Amino acid sequence: MKLFALLSAVALALSATVSAQNTTCSTLADRHIINLAQAEQAIAAAQAQAASIRVSASIAVTDPSGFLVAFRRNDNARLLSVDVSQRKARTVSLFAGAFTTQVLFNLTQPGAALYGITETNGGLVALGGGVPIFRDGFFIGAIGVSGGTSDQDVVIANAGVQAVGSVRA
Numbered sequence: 001m002k003l004f005a006l007l008s009a010v011a012l013a014l015s016a017t018v019s020a021q022n023t024t025c026s027t028l029a030d031r032h033i034i035n036l037a038q039a040e041q042a043i044a045a046a047q048a049q050a051a052s053i054r055v056s057a058s059i060a061v062t063d064p065s066g067f068l069v070a071f072r073r074n075d076n077a078r079l080l081s082v083d084v085s086q087r088k089a090r091t092v093s094l095f096a097g098a099f100t101t102q103v104l105f106n107l108t109q110p111g112a113a114l115y116g117i118t119e120t121n122g123g124l125v126a127l128g129g130g131v132p133i134f135r136d137g138f139f140i141g142a143i144g145v146s147g148g149t150s151d152q153d154v155v156i157a158n159a160g161v162q163a164v165g166s167v168r169a
């Protein structure tokens, strides 16, 4: 019983310490990470572009570490586009925005410098439609689009990027 009381007191002290800490420390903007409002703005702009060229797409936005921030699957988007769009965005993030997935397509062909890299990290996708999002010169996240042809996906993704930043630093 005494031991239980002691453990309870320790647990209480620990939780008080933890709750007293300010775990925010800095904002997403301080850390140059896309926030939800920006991700949703990018998706809305990409969606407007997709609708204007009559493509039903899945659209994903990841943070600079490749974690999903926001996602939209349109009615009638091909089911494989759910996974492919997210992988395109994640692929760009894991390269820290150094390449679009369209540029990676050439770089990952047999004999090219990055051949085989798409087999790593649980499967990367090097088809057009993954584009980095830069803001104030920093890589803040990536957008991945799947549903149309590679060229259509690129156009849709670029529209999304331009709503919140730029495709280059």
Ligand SMILES: *[C@@H]1O[C@H](CO)[C@@H](O)[C@H](O)[C@H]1NC(C)=O
Residues within 6 Å of the ligand: 022, 024, 025, 026, 027
């Ligand atoms: C936590 O720290 C951030 C950055 O210094 C500050 O903006 C915020 O107000 C703090 N929040 C609390 C609850 O103290």
Ligand SMILES: *[C@@H]1O[C@H](CO)[C@@H](O)[C@H](O)[C@H]1NC(C)=O
Residues within 6 Å of the ligand: 102, 103, 106
């Ligand atoms: C990929 O390679 C082809 C053939 O060499 C070239 O025409 C095309 O411009 C390249 N695409 C990119 C995005 O670099």
